[in-house]
Amino acid sequence: MTAIADRVYTAAQIRELERVAFQECGVVSSGLMAQAGQVVFDAIREKWPEARSVCVVCGGGNNAGDGYVVAKLALQAGWQVTVLGLGDVLRLGDDARRAYSDFQAAGGRALPFDGVVPIADVMVDALFGIGLDRDLEGVYAALVAQLNQQASPVVAVDIPSGLHADTGKPCGSAVKAALTVTFIGLKAGLLTGSARDYCGEIRLARLDVPDAAYAQVPTDMHCLGLHTLQAHLPPRSRLAHKGHYGHTLLIGGAQGMSGAIRLAGEAALRVGSGLVSIATHQEHAPTLNLMRPELMVYAVESPVHLRPLLQKMDALGIGPGMGQTAWSRGLLTMVQTADLPKVVDADALNLLAQTRGKRDDWVLTPHPGEAARLLGCEVSEVEQDRVAAARRLQRDYGGVIVLKGAGTVVASATSVALCPAGNPGMASGGMGDVLTGIIAGLLAQGLGLAAAAETGVYAHARAADQAAERGERGLLASDVLACLRETVNP
Numbered sequence: 035m036t037a038i039a040d041r042v043y044t045a046a047q048i049r050e051l052e053r054v055a056f057q058e059c060g061v062v063s064s065g066l067m068a069q070a071g072q073v074v075f076d077a078i079r080e081k082w083p084e085a086r087s088v089c090v091v092c093g094g095g096n097n098a099g100d101g102y103v104v105a106k107l108a109l110q111a112g113w114q115v116t117v118l119g120l121g122d123v124l125r126l127g128d129d130a131r132r133a134y135s136d137f138q139a140a141g142g143r144a145l146p147f148d149g150v151v152p153i154a155d156v157m158v159d160a161l162f163g164i165g166l167d168r169d170l171e172g173v174y175a176a177l178v179a180q181l182n183q184q185a186s187p188v189v190a191v192d193i194p195s196g197l198h199a200d201t202g203k204p205c206g207s208a209v210k211a212a213l214t215v216t217f218i219g220l221k222a223g224l225l226t227g228s229a230r231d232y233c234g235e236i237r238l239a240r241l242d243v244p245d246a247a248y249a250q251v252p253t254d255m256h257c258l259g260l261h262t263l264q265a266h267l268p269p270r271s272r273l274a275h276k277g278h279y280g281h282t283l284l285i286g287g288a289q290g291m292s293g294a295i296r297l298a299g300e301a302a303l304r305v306g307s308g309l310v311s312i313a314t315h316q317e318h319a320p321t322l323n324l325m326r327p328e329l330m331v332y333a334v335e336s337p338v339h340l341r342p343l344l345q346k347m348d349a350l351g352i353g354p355g356m357g358q359t360a361w362s363r364g365l366l367t368m369v370q371t372a373d374l375p376k377v378v379d380a381d382a383l384n385l386l387a388q389t390r391g392k393r394d395d396w397v398l399t400p401h402p403g404e405a406a407r408l409l410g411c412e413v414s415e416v417e418q419d420r421v422a423a424a425r426r427l428q429r430d431y432g433g434v435i436v437l438k439g440a441g442t443v444v445a446s447a448t449s450v451a452l453c454p455a456g457n458p459g460m461a462s463g464g465m466g467d468v469l470t471g472i473i474a475g476l477l478a479q480g481l482g483l484a485a486a487a488e489t490g491v492y493a494h495a496r497a498a499d500q501a502a503e504r505g506e507r508g509l510l511a512s513d514v515l516a517c518l519r520e521t522v523n524p
Contacts, residue, residue: 036256037261038219038240038245038248039220039238039240040220040256040257040259040261041219041220041248041253041255041256041257042219042220042221042222042225042253042255042256042257042450042452043218043219043220043221043222043251043253043255044199044200044221044222044253044255045164045165045199045200045221045223047219047251047253048164048199048218048219048221049164049165050251051218051219051243051247051248051251052218052243054247054250054251055242055243055244055247058246058247058250059243059244059246059247061242061243061244061247063129064128064129064132064133065242066241066242066243067096067099067100067103067129067130067133068103068133069239069241069242070100070103070191070192070217070239070241071099071100071101071102071103071104071106071107071133072103072107073215073217073239073241074100074103074104074158074189074191074215075103075104075107075108075111077189077213077215077237078104078156078158078189078213081187081213081235082155082156082187084155085113085155085156086112086113086114086155087113087114087115087116087153087154087155087156088104088105088108088113088114088115088116088154088155088156088157088158089115089116089117089118089151089152089153089154089156089157089158089186090102090104090105090108090115090116090117090118090157090158090160091117091118091120091147091151091157091158091159091160091161091177091181092105092117092118092119092120092121092144092160092161093120093121093160093161093162093174093195094120094121094122094125094126095121095126095127095130095162095163095165096127096129096130096163097160097161097162097163097191097192097195098119098121098126098130098133098134098160098161099126099127099129099130099131099132099133099134100133100160100191100192101117101158101160101191102117102130102133102134102136102137102160103133103136103137104158104160104191105117105137105142105158106133106136106137106140106142109137109140109141109142110140114154115142116145116152116154117137117142117143117144117145118144118145118146118147118151118177119144119145119146120146120147120161120173120174120177123144147173147176147177149176149180150180151177151180151181151184153184153186154186155186156186156187156188156189157181157184157186157187157188157189158188158189158191159181159188159189159190159191159194159195159209159211160191161174161177161178161195161209162174162193162195162196163191163192163193164192164193164199164221164223165199166195166196166198166199166205167198167205168205169205169206170195170196170205170206170207170208171206174195175206175207178195178196178207178208178209179207181209181210182207182209182210187211187212187213187234188209188210188211188212188213189211189212189213189214189215190209190211190213190214190215190233190234191215192214192215192216192217193214193216193221193223193224193233194208194209194210194211194214194232194233195208195209196208196209197209197223197224197228197229197232197233198223198227199221199222199223199224200221200222200223200419200421201222201223201226201227201418201419201420201421201422202222202223202224202225202226202227202228202229202420202441203223203227203228203417203418203419204228204232208228208232209232210231210232210234211232211233211234212234212235213234213235213237214233214234214235214236214237215237215239216236216237216238216239217238217239217240217241218239218240218241218243219238219240219248219253220236220238220257222255222421222452224236225257225441225452225453225454226420226421226439226440226441226442226443226452227417227418227419227420227440227441228440229440229441230440230441236454254448254449254450255421255449255450255451255452256449256450256451256452257451257452257453257454258444258451258452258453258454258455258488258491258492259454259492260496260524262488262489262492263489263492263493263496263521263522263524264524266476266481266485266486266488266489267306267489267522267523267524275308276308276309277308278308279306279307279308279478279479280307280308280309280348280349280475280477280478280479280480281307281308281309281310281311281346281347281348281478282302282307282309282310282311282347282348282349282350282351282471282474282475282477282478283310283311283312283313283343283344283347283349283350283351283474284298284299284302284310284311284312284313284350284351284352284354284470284471284474285312285313285314285334285340285350285351285352285353285356285365285369286298286314286352286353286354286355286356286362286380286381286382287312287314287315287318287322287354287355287356288315288355288356288357288359288361288362289315289317289357290317291355291356291357292314292315292317292318292321292322292355293355293464294354294355294380294464294467295312295314295318295322295354295355295356295467296312296322296326296329297354297464297467297468297471297511297512297515298351298354298467298468298470298471298474299311299312299326299329299471300326300329300471300515301467301468301469301470301471301472301475301515301518302351302471302472302474302475302478303326303328303329303475304472304475304515304518304519304522305471305472305475305476305479305490305493305518305522306475306476306479306522307474307475307476307478307479308478308479309330310328310329310330310475311329311330311331311332311343311347312329312330312331312332313332313334313339313340313343313365314331314332314333314334315333315334315361316333316334316335318331319331319332319333334365336361336364337364337365337367337368340365340368340369341368344368344369344372344374347374347478348374348375348477348478348479348480349374349375349376349377349474349475349477349478350369350372350374350375350376350377350474351376351377351378351379351470351471351473351474352365352366352369352376352377352378352379352382353377353378353379353380353381353382353383353470354379354380354466354467354470354471355380355381355467356380356381356382357381358381358384358385362381362382362385363385366378366382366385366386369382370391370393373395374395375395375396375397375477375483375486376395376396376397376474376477377396377397377398377399377470377473377474377477378396378397378398378399379398379399379400379466379467379469379470380404380466380467380470383398383399383400383404383407383408384404384407386398386408386431387404387407387408387410390431391431392430392431392432393431393432393433394432394433395433395483396431396432396433396434396483397433397434397435397436397473397477397483397486397487398427398431398433398434398435398436399436399438399466399469399470399473400427400435400436400437400438401438401439401466402416402417402420402437402438402439405423405424405427405437408427408430408431409423409426409427409430416437417439420437420439420441420443421443421445421450421452423437423443424437424443424444424445424450425445425450427445428445428446428447432447433446433483434446434483434484434487436469436473436487436490436491438466438469440456441453441454442456442491442495444484444487444488444491446483446484446487448484449484451484451488451491453491453492453495455492455495455496455498455499456494456495456498456499457498457499457502457506457509458506459498459501459502459505459506459507459508459509460495460498460509460514462509462510462511463511464510464511464512465494465498465511465514467511468494468511468514468515468518469490469491469494472490472493472494472518473486473487473490473491476489476490493518493521493522494514494518496521497514497515497517497518497520497521498514498517500517500520500521501513501514501516501517
């Protein structure tokens, strides 16, 4: 069972968790609010130990109550505190109104927003929580714009105001936080979509919600992490030999496009496939493995030449550098009839979008543009709700879907996983080819489709993060290859 800290929820599920905690588990709501504010203030002091002033912006809901608790704690610690209050205090819920009164009793007062945000060491965003589903307008949009122009770091309470809790899409605009302290459970909108540009570091505080409450609110979403690698990549037996770890076949590399399939092949080797073969255009076959002799390379002039290779394999991947020619169409048709676990990527996906098909033995790895072609929609529709797009792809095409991008989504028939790792340096040619080889190599080692996809996605992103320690700009796919070996030996 997925650990509570790794589960991911919708806004509706979080609200249900709160209801169960309050009504069935005896949790006191005001106590939870006090704890939330304390966690935020503690996080600020830990991350910015030199800070001595704070500006807290509070809206009109329970999120504001958390903000007033932070402000009161800062006052009691001797900080310079400014609070900008938007909305009618008298319309706050009981807990938030009590938090406001406690703040007043500590000597604080809330000021109206006059178009200027005062300078402070740290800004705290307690405007909106997870319930926002409309575009920010008027004074709220103006305040968010002001916060985003501040040189001081912004801490978001539960979620950056303006960010949709389910999709990660900004509601017109959203606060760009350096730190987001989120409560009770991770929200999908913190992990995918545009979230990477808005959330900064994410810290989860479960607060005093008991395990019994979580048991009553199931979710089919979870977050990938180091635990994913540890679960699926255990230490190897001292008696192991190459036959224990599968034979992977990578198919692709049309004329003049040998690099992509070479990257995929080496990636399969680096994640531990016992043997790796490449089926490619005859132009590349004599030279493709000169710098990586462990790869076995076969010239494939037509689909007929692919058939005997398929009979010896444990898993395959198709698409890197394949093109969209009659040659590549024939290879894809042959692969679709093969009773082997497979990864379909790149131009193989573009060909699939023309012919359609549904199978239970493949992993499809589209980027948003390929996903849009597969779904027959615009890229903007895919990006508007990436989790929904991945689920729809899985329903239409079967198997497991890896929707690549910032906050990669892995969707199977029974679950959705979101990847918190990765960086902008991965926006360069060849990264997807490496991922194809990784997942195919894991399939060859006996991992199931979902396990191979989730493990492969996280290993790929984690290796990229390690490679980016020397800088994101200029990061190459081959740099990620160099870090894979360490990553898959957790």
